[in-house]
Amino acid sequence: MHSFNELTTIFSERFNTTHFPEHPSTLYEPCNYFLSLGGKRIRPVLCLMANELFGDIHEDAFNAAIAIELFHNFSLIHDDIMDAASLRRSMQTIHTKYNQNTAILSGDVMLIRSYDYINKITAKYLPKVLHLFNKTAREVCEGQQLDMDFEQKNNVLLDEYIHMISLKTSVLIAASLEIGATIGGAGEANCNHIYEFGRNLGIAFQIQDDYLDAFGNADKVGKNIGGDIKQNKKTFLMLHALATANKQQLAIMQDLMLNNPPDKVAKMLAIYKDCNVDDWAIALKEKYLQIALQHLEDMALLSTRKKPLKDLAAFLIERDY
Amino acid sequence: MHSFNELTTIFSERFNTTHFPEHPSTLYEPCNYFLSLGGKRIRPVLCLMANELFGDIHEDAFNAAIAIELFHNFSLIHDDIMDAASLRRSMQTIHTKYNQNTAILSGDVMLIRSYDYINKITAKYLPKVLHLFNKTAREVCEGQQLDMDFEQKNNVLLDEYIHMISLKTSVLIAASLEIGATIGGAGEANCNHIYEFGRNLGIAFQIQDDYLDAFGNADKVGKNIGGDIKQNKKTFLMLHALATANKQQLAIMQDLMLNNPPDKVAKMLAIYKDCNVDDWAIALKEKYLQIALQHLEDMALLSTRKKPLKDLAAFLIERDY
Numbered sequence: 196m197h198s199f200n201e202l203t204t205i206f207s208e209r210f211n212t213t214h215f216p217e218h219p220s221t222l223y224e225p226c227n228y229f230l231s232l233g234g235k236r237i238r239p240v241l242c243l244m245a246n247e248l249f250g251d252i253h254e255d256a257f258n259a260a261i262a263i264e265l266f267h268n269f270s271l272i273h274d275d276i277m278d279a280a281s282l283r284r285s286m287q288t289i290h291t292k293y294n295q296n297t298a299i300l301s302g303d304v305m306l307i308r309s310y311d312y313i314n315k316i317t318a319k320y321l322p323k324v325l326h327l328f329n330k331t332a333r334e335v336c337e338g339q340q341l342d343m344d345f346e347q348k349n350n351v352l353l354d355e356y357i358h359m360i361s362l363k364t365s366v367l368i369a370a371s372l373e374i375g376a377t378i379g380g381a382g383e384a385n386c387n388h389i390y391e392f393g394r395n396l397g398i399a400f401q402i403q404d405d406y407l408d409a410f411g412n413a414d415k416v417g418k419n420i421g422g423d424i425k426q427n428k429k430t431f432l433m434l435h436a437l438a439t440a441n442k443q444q445l446a447i448m449q450d451l452m453l454n455n456p457p458d459k460v461a462k463m464l465a466i467y468k469d470c471n472v473d474d475w476a477i478a479l480k481e482k483y484l485q486i487a488l489q490h491l492e493d494m495a496l497l498s499t500r501k502k503p504l505k506d507l508a509a510f511l512i513e514r515d516y
Numbered sequence: 517m518h519s520f521n522e523l524t525t526i527f528s529e530r531f532n533t534t535h536f537p538e539h540p541s542t543l544y545e546p547c548n549y550f551l552s553l554g555g556k557r558i559r560p561v562l563c564l565m566a567n568e569l570f571g572d573i574h575e576d577a578f579n580a581a582i583a584i585e586l587f588h589n590f591s592l593i594h595d596d597i598m599d600a601a602s603l604r605r606s607m608q609t610i611h612t613k614y615n616q617n618t619a620i621l622s623g624d625v626m627l628i629r630s631y632d633y634i635n636k637i638t639a640k641y642l643p644k645v646l647h648l649f650n651k652t653a654r655e656v657c658e659g660q661q662l663d664m665d666f667e668q669k670n671n672v673l674l675d676e677y678i679h680m681i682s683l684k685t686s687v688l689i690a691a692s693l694e695i696g697a698t699i700g701g702a703g704e705a706n707c708n709h710i711y712e713f714g715r716n717l718g719i720a721f722q723i724q725d726d727y728l729d730a731f732g733n734a735d736k737v738g739k740n741i742g743g744d745i746k747q748n749k750k751t752f753l754m755l756h757a758l759a760t761a762n763k764q765q766l767a768i769m770q771d772l773m774l775n776n777p778p779d780k781v782a783k784m785l786a787i788y789k790d791c792n793v794d795d796w797a798i799a800l801k802e803k804y805l806q807i808a809l810q811h812l813e814d815m816a817l818l819s820t821r822k823k824p825l826k827d828l829a830a831f832l833i834e835r836d837y
Contacts, residue, residue, distance in 0.1 A: 222661040340543035
């Protein structure tokens, strides 16, 4: 059995190769560029870890893992266009470095390429894996659409937000795990548990992400604090503050969002603290983490097998950077 | 056995239903809108015709046909963004009616949905069909990229242009036929022949299309003549004229393309005629049609079985509208 870090190295050795033909270079060079920006490769490694719950890692799990990482990168390329983001991992996004048409088409071809790796999976598991992969891909698109819709919407309920986050980020984490488990021969009950472990872990992770953006330590997080506040981004924290603030606090929040004064972040954080948004977020994160861990616990497997995933969950969620 | 028209009706009855869930409507309503614009449904019907070469139409052929038509519509949605086209079939394109982000994401989800229908295909044929579908999808992207590259390039050779057209339009026609034949139980030789029948027919069809845009009868073609010339579009005719014109003719052509005078179309057509571009195009179209028909002829099947496809080829290529 391997740790997350060991599997990251093993996966990277397989993944850091060319996934595309040479020509036309105007199409494939941008694809290679984007993949070269790197990333934590969390999703494919989760697929390998779930596969290893059931024995040695199967060759098919590597193919699924590569497909998942290509799919994830497709979604980032298109999201960057939609969000008009000029940088990703401190480097130019495709539509900035090349142009928008190239970014659309590079994303398309990366999505299509991911299915080539799915198609390498043993016939026995292919239909089930393809079904889950496809369902998840659709849900990720739905999540991105809801995220864009919410930008235009004044009253977003917490449940709606959790649904959106679940689609936009958690289902791919969940599916990565379930696909790995499926290829490992998992039965239906274990498949459901590992999926729900991933889905709830994904939600906890997003709450953590929102929390750190507001209350994290800038040096450790490695980026400026308050980015979400500056952009008026709807986050777990913002929604809870809007739902619990009194009239006076609400008026200040609305003024801050409209006029963007230089002390916007500090003033907003003061309201967050007055509304106990920080404690609330930590409790909510803990709730989803516990649901996730219970699903892992409920899997019919030796607990020693589950240790790497349990350690990883603790590491991902308890991190303060 | 059915004619092309009969199969068009049969396919439409199956296809004209909802392929998407209701929510989020901001994502799926644009998909339904785009499909409602209609189309000739040539590719899926070719899939059914190729399937019927080998016996009664198999349920899997309908699933493949639906996947092919969804894929084709995905490519149109994204091409419309890239070409900044505001109209398709006299109706607003998605990025015009809604917005660009919706068009990107609707296209993505339509592509993903096509794989759901591929996944319904019997396990026996699934890997082969998925492989061909995927390879073709990648090639269609490559064709679109080359088409955009050629817009920026001065000297495009005829062979390069044929390669681009083959990728952009012919391979999907070819793959539609081969997928239908595969599901019908065709062996490798018949698969190759039906693929090459489609690929060469596609090239002949594009030559015909370019020809009609310049030399067609406006009333019959149903659109203004000379649209390609007005846009300086690289077509079979333009490339041949550029390759065969003398210095004086070349100077006139370059002036017309640069300055777009009101009599641009008439003057360009005069040069096309002086260079015998019309006769050349008809001969080239005939060459590809004959190659296509020879491949159909070489299929190890009763010739009565082949009649609907032979009739269709004649109808598509000999049309003067």
